[in-house]
Amino acid sequence: MTKEEILIAYKEGKYEISEALSLLSAAAKDTSEALASNESKNKNIFQNMIYENVLTPLSTVAHHHDVECIERYFSEKFPAHLAIHRVNDAPEQKREYTELHVHQEQEINIIVGDKDVDLIYEVQLEDETYYVKSNSTIWIPSGIRHSCNVVKGSGYYIALRLNPDSDMDERFINNFEI
Numbered sequence: 001m002t003k004e005e006i007l008i009a010y011k012e013g014k015y016e017i018s019e020a021l022s023l024l025s026a027a028a029k030d031t032s033e034a035l036a037s038n039e040s041k042n043k044n045i046f047q048n049m050i051y052e053n054v055l056t057p058l059s060t061v062a063h064h065h066d067v068e069c070i071e072r073y074f075s076e077k078f079p080a081h082l083a084i085h086r087v088n089d090a091p092e093q094k095r096e097y098t099e100l101h102v103h104q105e106q107e108i109n110i111i112v113g114d115k116d117v118d119l120i121y122e123v124q125l126e127d128e129t130y131y132v133k134s135n136s137t138i139w140i141p142s143g144i145r146h147s148c149n150v151v152k153g154s155g156y157y158i159a160l161r162l163n164p165d166s167d168m169d170e171r172f173i174n175n176f177e178i
């Protein structure tokens with residue numbers, strides 16, 4: 001079976017994700033045997049569950065602009081929207097690189113400071129503003145206007161968007177490399 005056939009059958013509910021993965025694994029083995037001379041194809045199939053996050057500008061995301069003190073790491077292929085922001089020595093300052101925005105996905109924000117360093121974010125939720133210090137997690141329900149902008153510090157800010165209505169496993173299969 002080809003990946004496309006497996007994806008269609010999965011969408012039609014003919015297979016559970018584990019069965020679809022077994023079929024993808026078999027398809028990958030076929031492909032690697034056909035391309036035996038190409039060693040890079042002889043990989044473990046579950047390698048497809050490991051994603052490399054690459055440096056991707058903040059300005060590629062709607063309602064966001066680049067800011068000097070943040071490096072954003074992201075994988076286009078990851079089934080959910082997961083962005084990891086490395087904050088480097090942000091001097092205390094009001095910043096507005098993230099505009100107030102809304103989306104239908106729920107969002108989780110995680111603020112982790114470096115050892116012995118406070119990382120502080122200005123978080124707006126609807127009409128209320130909070131100064132949130134590491135280490136904190138923020139749950140943003142779907143449809144809530146929000147923005148998060150670093151005020152000062154060093155560490156990591158992780159943003160994960162969830163969408164219970166979308167089939168993330170389908171996206172996972174679709175992005176599977178065989």
Ligand SMILES: [Fe+2]
Nearest residue numbers: 101103107146
């Ligand atoms: Fe958001």
